[in-house]
Amino acid sequence: MLENKNQERTSIENLGEFELINHLTKGFELNHKSTVKGIGDDAAILDHEGQKTIVSTDLLVEGVHFDLSYMPLKHLGYKSVIVNLSDIYAMNSIATQITVSIAVSNRFPLEALEEFYAGVATACKVYGIDLIGGDTTSSNKGMLISVTALGVSNTENIVYRSNAKPNDLLVVSGDLGGAYLGLQVLEREKEVFKVNPNNQPDLDPYSYIVERQLKPEARKDIVELLEKLEVRPTAMIDISDGLSSEILHLCKESTVGCNLFEDKIPLDPTVISSAEEFQMDSTMIALSGGEDYELLFTIGQDDFTKIKGNPNLTIIGHMTDHSEGIHLVTRANEKIPITARGWNSFNGD
């Protein structure tokens, strides 16, 4: 609804699969020395020169993870890369290569796939990533995207989910809840559009949260910042499913408890005002919303002075002994157990 759909259409049906993938990927450059061979043989070849190779993979399904009625394909290509890079950064590692596979109906015109790959290319350029492979095939219904991201790290830099200690500080980058509220705005406009297709939505007041949904960023900058500050997190995870779900993962893998302070959770003003407009609780949105792709990590108390006052980082709690449990400490100073409310793709569809 937000795009001009009256574009030229070239059928992909009569292009061979190899011609198609060659056409879509011809503008991509390989910049990493570690990429020995990219697209064009049975497999790609990487040389990480004795360092560790980091691997993560994600599936994105139309109607489950995205809605093409308001998700421009270029943004979708960008976001597909971002959500995978985020997992590499969450290991405190450098993302270097990706493979991108898509299944689409053969009714998709070539121009639509070009838009998608333009978004992939932009993400690769911004984050310094080589596209090294993928698969392009037809689907009977809907679009599906599978991305595998590869990265590199020295053993001493890798941060797992499992080494948080009692009394470590719990830190989050950026702010939370925006992506979920951006989705609510887009869903609302979709309903308005269904009733009145001539309605031109004014999304200006919501531009921050809509962008958080449609064009999220991965926090490569935070990995670089931590290195510069000489802070090595004890445990780290990215926030893809919501703060509560990720805290539970960190606590489970590290066998610790946690106190999360409600009044410390970083919220953008647009998130606060939009939550009020949708009559939702902004804390609940930050806990359960998901798709923010911020980094959540723990640091030893000795590192407090190094991050104190940094505008990119907020201390939102601290880890405790396992026996103390996992709690949200509310503004009213009540302790409420945190339960998993992270998004489950198998529910409700």
Place this chain on the structure above:
Amino acid sequence: MLENKNQERTSIENLGEFELINHLTKGFELNHKSTVKGIGDDAAILDHEGQKTIVSTDLLVEGVHFDLSYMPLKHLGYKSVIVNLSDIYAMNSIATQITVSIAVSNRFPLEALEEFYAGVATACKVYGIDLIGGDTTSSNKGMLISVTALGVSNTENIVYRSNAKPNDLLVVSGDLGGAYLGLQVLEREKEVFKVNPNNQPDLDPYSYIVERQLKPEARKDIVELLEKLEVRPTAMIDISDGLSSEILHLCKESTVGCNLFEDKIPLDPTVISSAEEFQMDSTMIALSGGEDYELLFTIGQDDFTKIKGNPNLTIIGHMTDHSEGIHLVTRANEKIPITARGWNSFNGD
């Protein structure tokens, strides 16, 4: 139709995504020293110790690449792994790790996913592969599988598609056309079953070709054999799309021509008899059928004596100067240009 569908059914809808993936992968062991960290963090970690990392990925879509009405899920899990390993072996490399992602409708019972993962587990065991990651999500319609295979190799062992020279011999492992004819048998039985659901098909006479379709193998043994024989192919590719398509790839990437001799193409007796039954030309099936996952490679003439008489390998032609073109030399000694007839998933669906 070939399975008892009246099995116990446990809904996956109320299992969390993490519980589900944990449940499905709990029986998998990690055996490679190079697998530093498998499933359970934001990303997996590999240590290929200064060797090259080989990466390949494939998508398999229900209704395009497989039909669940005759493809048992356990076989599908097995085959999904095999088709990806085949790409690693085609680089003359050792496959070591895989990620497996699936999108399924939440109407799939847990038992069905367990069957699929049992097939994945069997393939991992047979081929010595560590399952290191993946994603499990819902789809609105149909099942989709995305596998990324990783392998390892020393620089001097890697074989590309691009180094075949004029006068090199063209060699293929195993025999061709079986997988395609197996599919024809299964499609025929599906039509019979639609008319008479009580019909019990007798697939015994077709067991070889049906198995080639439902449970193909990847030629790890050929990579090992070539090492033992001290034969290093000049170029190599796996036969996923049909012999003609793969020959064209080798010739294009190596800038050479080729003479392929029709009477040398290895065919199993079941392929010959079934082709007659279906009134198809067995040469055309070998050229265009696909899904055989045999290895096609070129060797210098000096290596002829090393492979001569080996029952696993057949010399089917020789490479020529680029200017001589790419031809099939028929039994009648006619030269016919070879054109791409490899399977294109965007056609005809």
